[in-house]
Amino acid sequence: MEFDKSRPIYLQIKREVKERIVRGEIKEEVPTVRSLAMELGVNPNTVAKAYREMEREDIIGSWVGRGTWVKDGARERLCPDMIKEIVDEFIHRLVSLGLSLDEIKKLVEGVND
Amino acid sequence: MIEIEDLVKRYGGIYAVRGISLEIEDGSFVGLVGPNGSGKTTLLKLIFGYCRPSYGKIKINGEAPGVRTKSFVAFFPEIDSLYPWIRARGIINWYSSFFDDWDKEKEKNLIQVLDIPTSRYVAHLSKGMRARLKLVLTLSRNAKIFLLDEPLSGIDPSSRDMIISAILKSYREDQTFILSTHIVSEAEVLFDRTIFLKDGSVMIDGESDELREKYGKSINEIFKEKLNV
Numbered sequence: 240m241e242f243d244k245s246r247p248i249y250l251q252i253k254r255e256v257k258e259r260i261v262r263g264e265i266k267e268e269v270p271t272v273r274s275l276a277m278e279l280g281v282n283p284n285t286v287a288k289a290y291r292e293m294e295r296e297d298i299i300g301s302w303v304g305r306g307t308w309v310k311d312g313a314r315e316r317l318c319p320d321m322i323k324e325i326v327d328e329f330i331h332r333l334v335s336l337g338l339s340l341d342e343i344k345k346l347v348e349g350v351n352d
Numbered sequence: 353m354i355e356i357e358d359l360v361k362r363y364g365g366i367y368a369v370r371g372i373s374l375e376i377e378d379g380s381f382v383g384l385v386g387p388n389g390s391g392k393t394t395l396l397k398l399i400f401g402y403c404r405p406s407y408g409k410i411k412i413n414g415e416a417p418g419v420r421t422k423s424f425v426a427f428f429p430e431i432d433s434l435y436p437w438i439r440a441r442g443i444i445n446w447y448s449s450f451f452d453d454w455d456k457e458k459e460k461n462l463i464q465v466l467d468i469p470t471s472r473y474v475a476h477l478s479k480g481m482r483a484r485l486k487l488v489l490t491l492s493r494n495a496k497i498f499l500l501d502e503p504l505s506g507i508d509p510s511s512r513d514m515i516i517s518a519i520l521k522s523y524r525e526d527q528t529f530i531l532s533t534h535i536v537s538e539a540e541v542l543f544d545r546t547i548f549l550k551d552g553s554v555m556i557d558g559e560s561d562e563l564r565e566k567y568g569k570s571i572n573e574i575f576k577e578k579l580n581v
Contacts, residue, residue, distance in 0.1 A: 242541065244537075244540060244541070244564070244570035244571065244572065245564060245568060245569050245570045245573065246564055246565075246568075247561035247562075247564050247565050248541060248560070248561055248564070249561050250561075276520070277520070277521065280516075280517070280520065280541060281520075281541045281542075282381050282520070282523070282541065282542050282543065282544050283523070283525055284379070284380070284381065284525065284544040285541075285544060285561070287525075288561075
């Protein structure tokens with residue numbers, strides 16, 4: 240994955256892990272801080288920070304000696320948030336191009352398959 | 353922990369470091385960035401104990417830099433002082449004999465990751481290969497603190513990628529790394545803290561992600577912008 244280096248890296252890692260949970264690529268056990276850091280080519284401290292925040296958000300939980308796991312119901316809770324985030328971003332970008340909400344609605348309705 | 357207080361280094365009438373105070377926690381990976389002549393090398397040399405401060409203090413785990421601290425501080429010098437008439441293997445063996453914390457396993461991995469042709473004479477190694485060999489000599493130790501002075505400068509892009517990946521792989525969260533560079537773009541994802549030096553002083557110092565948030569820019573872009581001020 241390529242990072243946008245003009246935005247905090249740990250936020251992008253959080254989003255990546257959440258997307259993997261929603262897509263079902265991470266089902267139960269979350270990769271260790273070290274292995275994800277090596278995979279993404281970033282400092283392990285940055286991954287650790289992303290994990291700490293996700294623990295506070297009750298998405299993942301870690302138990303000493305037993306690794307890090309996805310919390311029960313986390314995927315179901317994440318889905319609506321993620322959809323809202325994508326829709327907000329989509330609308331925001333079109334509005335910034337000068338489109339009105341009505342025009343955006345018409346565009347969406349006009350999309351076939 | 354490294355504690356630096358009002359550090360000044362003067363060479364004759366020229367100030368290389370003018371009044372730096374810093375605390376570096378164990379386990380941080382610090383990017384020391386700044387243009388040539390900003391005092392990066394001098395600061396690293398002072399921490400290692402190659403030279404003494406003109407004023408001010410440095411404490412590494414409570415001790416002034418010296419023989420004792422050198423037993424757990426590893427230094428990667430920018431200057432290439434490898435003997436050309438020895439094979440790479442010979443340099444590694446010779447160098448390893450000086451250190452109690454030399455780790456044969458790390459050495460083996462690094463030789464592989466950094467693709468070192470160990471049977472070649474140093475004279476027949478490219479500049480990039482020599483830099484990679486020097487990195488084996490530095491990172492094979494189980495030191496607590498690693499000071500890497502410009503490991504990325506003047507090196508071809510493929511060697512640079514190998515070096516960044518080897519540094520990342522060898523970094524453990526209980527070790528402290530300070531890496532100086534004026535090539536920020538490829539290396540910035542390694543730094544959890546970035547210190548910008550200019551004219552021997554600290555211009556910006558912060559957690560890398562907080563700096564990205566604050567400026568809305570990459571560390572590399574902030575660096576370039578500040579250089580032109």
